[in-house]
Amino acid sequence: MSASIHEADSQTGLPQRPHDGLPRVAGPDSGEVFTPRAAPGDDLPTFSPLYRQIKARLLRALEEGEWKAGAMIPSEGGLARRFMVSQGTVRKAIEELATEHVLVRHQGRGTFVATHHEERAQFRFLRLRKDTGGLPATESRIIECRRCRPPAEVARELRLRAAESAIFIRRLLSVDRAATVLDEIWVPAGLFRGLNIERLEAHHGPLYALFERNFGVTMLRAHERLKAIACPAEQAQWLGLAEGSAVLLVDRVSTTYNDQPVEVRKGYYLTREHHYANELL
Amino acid sequence: MSASIHEADSQTGLPQRPHDGLPRVAGPDSGEVFTPRAAPGDDLPTFSPLYRQIKARLLRALEEGEWKAGAMIPSEGGLARRFMVSQGTVRKAIEELATEHVLVRHQGRGTFVATHHEERAQFRFLRLRKDTGGLPATESRIIECRRCRPPAEVARELRLRAAESAIFIRRLLSVDRAATVLDEIWVPAGLFRGLNIERLEAHHGPLYALFERNFGVTMLRAHERLKAIACPAEQAQWLGLAEGSAVLLVDRVSTTYNDQPVEVRKGYYLTREHHYANELL
DNA sequence: TAGTGGTCTAGACCACGTG
DNA sequence: ACGTGGTCTAGACCACTAT
Numbered sequence A, B: 001m002s003a004s005i006h007e008a009d010s011q012t013g014l015p016q017r018p019h020d021g022l023p024r025v026a027g028p029d030s031g032e033v034f035t036p037r038a039a040p041g042d043d044l045p046t047f048s049p050l051y052r053q054i055k056a057r058l059l060r061a062l063e064e065g066e067w068k069a070g071a072m073i074p075s076e077g078g079l080a081r082r083f084m085v086s087q088g089t090v091r092k093a094i095e096e097l098a099t100e101h102v103l104v105r106h107q108g109r110g111t112f113v114a115t116h117h118e119e120r121a122q123f124r125f126l127r128l129r130k131d132t133g134g135l136p137a138t139e140s141r142i143i144e145c146r147r148c149r150p151p152a153e154v155a156r157e158l159r160l161r162a163a164e165s166a167i168f169i170r171r172l173l174s175v176d177r178a179a180t181v182l183d184e185i186w187v188p189a190g191l192f193r194g195l196n197i198e199r200l201e202a203h204h205g206p207l208y209a210l211f212e213r214n215f216g217v218t219m220l221r222a223h224e225r226l227k228a229i230a231c232p233a234e235q236a237q238w239l240g241l242a243e244g245s246a247v248l249l250v251d252r253v254s255t256t257y258n259d260q261p262v263e264v265r266k267g268y269y270l271t272r273e274h275h276y277a278n279e280l281l
Numbered sequence C: 001t002a003g004t005g006g007t008c009t010a011g012a013c014c015a016c017g018t019g
Numbered sequence D: 001a002c003g004t005g006g007t008c009t010a011g012a013c014c015a016c017t018a019t
Helices: A005-011 A050-063 A076-083 A087-099 A152-157 A197-202 A207-215 A233-239 B007-011 B050-063 B076-083 B087-099 B152-157 B197-202 B207-215 B233-239
Strands: A103-106 A110-113 A128-130 A138-148 A166-175 A178-188 A221-230 A246-255 A261-269 A274-280 B103-106 B110-113 B128-130 B138-148 B166-175 B178-188 B221-230 B246-255 B261-269 B274-280
Touching (some): A050 A076, A050 A087, A076 A087, A128 A166, A138 A197, A152 A261, A197 A207, A221 B221, A233 A246, B050 B076, B050 B087, B076 B087, B087 B103, B128 B166, B138 B197, B152 B261, B178 B233
Antiparallel strands (some): A138 A166, A221 A246, A221 B246, A246 B221, B103 B110, B138 B166, B166 B178, B221 B246
8 A cells, every 4th residue: 555645534533534524526537636616506516436437537548559459457455545446436437448448357367458458358349150150260351451532421420621532442252262241441541540451461360459459549439320222233242242242241340438429330231041139248 | 934943043043164174066056055064075966056056946946837937036135045055146146046037136136037028139039220220110920820730850850749839939030021031930839728819819929928927938058050041932021022132141059958859930130221230257 | 487367254334225 | 105126335254376
């Protein structure tokens, strides 16, 4: 424990006050701690518990790269001393980050920054499954990778300014040698300088692992919109289908810290021997 | 609260031992408590923490109908006395059940058994969204409801015995007067005695709310498999489509307590102005 | 053996909803 | 004013991993 102001208290015979009883407020989870509540009358600053403020500070540290993907973060005790709160409070903050897959806890080993370099993360963002039940072993072939002006809707979803351009990637995923998913991907060119087809082809494993390792961009969440459509001619050709065949279109917007969108993806899924699996809880 | 044998203990002036220090084991979350660890050598009984045993006992009580859907369960303090554990342990058990949407907590009011009679639950099992963004206001029309022998695959998914029959429901969901989803539903006849088209038509609101109120069957989870298919003639007619149009087929198996499957559903989604929304975390 | 996360307890106080 | 869940703390011990 840090030899802090509080330590002095415990040297007196005082009843070891549990905590100082000050209500805490903060903007939407800013880093403020021990801020007294605003005068009664203003409403908006709304109550924010200590552990959420700690969570916000951990997120800020992660976003600023204090700990890289895959690295161990300090122990609960260490963080408790750093933030001047009890271990239990740090624990609750970490627990929320763990359920959001931002951190991963390992009993006896420590707490680590989640990474896409794992089997686990692999199928969190790929819901394709074989109808027979198993997980599909996919093989990726990069078709093209070029700088471009994205379609207006994609630019809006990526929140690009008018002048900004994107990098466009087209790739084909095959399962058991059979073309199954055609992905069309846009990412902001500014965030992925130097991304080209050679680097993509040199990489093996999930695309998000490459994004993470080479560009420091960690995908945390994605929102998907699914439709059944008649496959356009161009995409049908890559999938070896007749134009107009029914395909599953998966429209994805992926986000990193602060819900910042950093990837838009349109996936054309051939669902003859595969399906998109989803669990409703 | 049950005035059980254990109550006597708290009347003695004992130092209220934190806990007895006995390691707890149990089968896969059976109701066993305070069972000492098996001799070192056998491995399988695997450690089960107290709060999971409490969780299992709460689940058993729920399954046995001790508290009906929508009802308030005893307070944390009351449950702690009943189960002879600390409030914090009960709290952790309830927390898990709340994240699984089995229970719902309301600060200042109490903890309640989750129910499908709420706006909240409505769209947890219906992922249909308008392309324009809003939630669709759906209107349901029952097409038919009859007892039948289900297809072999459905019977297997419902774990029906050879002699058991099912009830088949076909209904059409419309959004803004336009047919949008055709649902074909099978449920075990044994669990839904008396379910007929009159009762279905008399009911307004989510189907699962009717299942819950009239038959005591609470849907807790569902697994869905999505495919894009060419719409068969019969279903196309109900949706007002040309045969062979691309439709989204949503294959669902719903389960209640103990992961017991109690409904199989095939939904044919017209995704021209709507889509299936999914969040990847 | 040392260090980490995991469990369990006890008690104080806060925020919320209802009388 | 009361009862409920929500937060925070402190401390003990258990389980797991690495050295």
